[in-house]
Amino acid sequence: MELYVERGFEQTTVAEIAERAGLTARTFFRYFADKREVLFAGSASLQEALVAALESAPDAASPMEAVAAALDAAAAFLGEGREFSRKRQAVIAANAELRERELIKMAQLSAALADGLRRRGVVSPDASLAAEAGVAIFRVAFERWVTDLGKRDLSQIMCESLDQLKALTAAAR
Amino acid sequence: MELYVERGFEQTTVAEIAERAGLTARTFFRYFADKREVLFAGSASLQEALVAALESAPDAASPMEAVAAALDAAAAFLGEGREFSRKRQAVIAANAELRERELIKMAQLSAALADGLRRRGVVSPDASLAAEAGVAIFRVAFERWVTDLGKRDLSQIMCESLDQLKALTAAAR
DNA sequence: CCAGTGATGTCACGCAACGACATCATCCTA
DNA sequence: TAGGATGATGTCGTTGCGTGACATCACTGG
Numbered sequence: 001m002e003l004y005v006e007r008g009f010e011q012t013t014v015a016e017i018a019e020r021a022g023l024t025a026r027t028f029f030r031y032f033a034d035k036r037e038v039l040f041a042g043s044a045s046l047q048e049a050l051v052a053a054l055e056s057a058p059d060a061a062s063p064m065e066a067v068a069a070a071l072d073a074a075a076a077f078l079g080e081g082r083e084f085s086r087k088r089q090a091v092i093a094a095n096a097e098l099r100e101r102e103l104i105k106m107a108q109l110s111a112a113l114a115d116g117l118r119r120r121g122v123v124s125p126d127a128s129l130a131a132e133a134g135v136a137i138f139r140v141a142f143e144r145w146v147t148d149l150g151k152r153d154l155s156q157i158m159c160e161s162l163d164q165l166k167a168l169t170a171a172a173r
Numbered sequence: 174m175e176l177y178v179e180r181g182f183e184q185t186t187v188a189e190i191a192e193r194a195g196l197t198a199r200t201f202f203r204y205f206a207d208k209r210e211v212l213f214a215g216s217a218s219l220q221e222a223l224v225a226a227l228e229s230a231p232d233a234a235s236p237m238e239a240v241a242a243a244l245d246a247a248a249a250f251l252g253e254g255r256e257f258s259r260k261r262q263a264v265i266a267a268n269a270e271l272r273e274r275e276l277i278k279m280a281q282l283s284a285a286l287a288d289g290l291r292r293r294g295v296v297s298p299d300a301s302l303a304a305e306a307g308v309a310i311f312r313v314a315f316e317r318w319v320t321d322l323g324k325r326d327l328s329q330i331m332c333e334s335l336d337q338l339k340a341l342t343a344a345a346r
Numbered sequence: 347c348c349a350g351t352g353a354t355g356t357c358a359c360g361c362a363a364c365g366a367c368a369t370c371a372t373c374c375t376a
Numbered sequence: 377t378a379g380g381a382t383g384a385t386g387t388c389g390t391t392g393c394g395t396g397a398c399a400t401c402a403c404t405g406g
Contacts, residue, residue, distance in 0.1 A: 013361065024386055029363065064345030096277070103276035104269070128313050129338050136305035140298060162345065165302050169339045172237030186392065197355055202394065 075155035
């Protein structure tokens, strides 16, 4: 993060990262699959938290309600470190390769949520759609939260976004 | 496509592609930004077609209805070449880097649709949400269409998926 | 016939990423 | 306590992607 913020992602070599960490480039690649991956170390635990929340939602909950529970967990997970999220997001936004990686992490998240929904008995296409919709809400809400200058809560913004999506789809045909 | 299908994406070098095309590797890179991009040559025109359809939707159409018009255009654009889409999709699915590129193309599509909606007067977060939802529908429907063994129409599957999303969001809270 | 333009080739280079092997610390056990 | 297994790290060499700089060649307009 330090180096990526200082001089940008492309202008940073793996050798430099390794040097600052007191390691060899070869060792870097033993911990991270590639130069990008180092910025996404936490995404596995985020995903676990979301899936866990989805699974522990009440049985009576509808698919989208279970997804909403997962989104609450996401807010809890990220809610504290807004400054860190801001910095990280700035680095990612500035580089196309990093945006790609970010997107595939989101897609993995979506797939994991869809799996979780299927385990709850939701039929396959509904599960995918609900998961995709959930991730869309996450994306939009997170963007707003990071951009926002005020102090509004992430979970609150997520709720709003879900409501907006409901209103939008309800107004189609 | 030939080489990627024959021996897979990773096992194909740019020099080989260039050779089969009767060119130099250097020239390849003058036409395509990188080894992946060659599989996404058509995505710009797809995007244009969708945005055009969105813009020419009746003024009275709701945001999601305008998005639905764009999805119809997508179906028209892709509907004929199912065999080609299948092959291409198989190549992409088999490789993580290609999946990343596919995702960023989708994200660009989503951004372009959101822009188009804003030009129609839709407020910003609604535009993003509707566009994201539209792309989610596209993704799910396309996946079903490519996988599906039957002869069901892409546009038909898209309509179904939109209806399903409506039902899902309506059932939240 | 020449100057300008655009497409292509040639060459050299930086760097990401990986395989193979060496080294060293730790720790378990006979 | 010596010795062997294990795991983390370093070293070295290689491949291939991607780019900058420069040369070449075809084509076009004047």
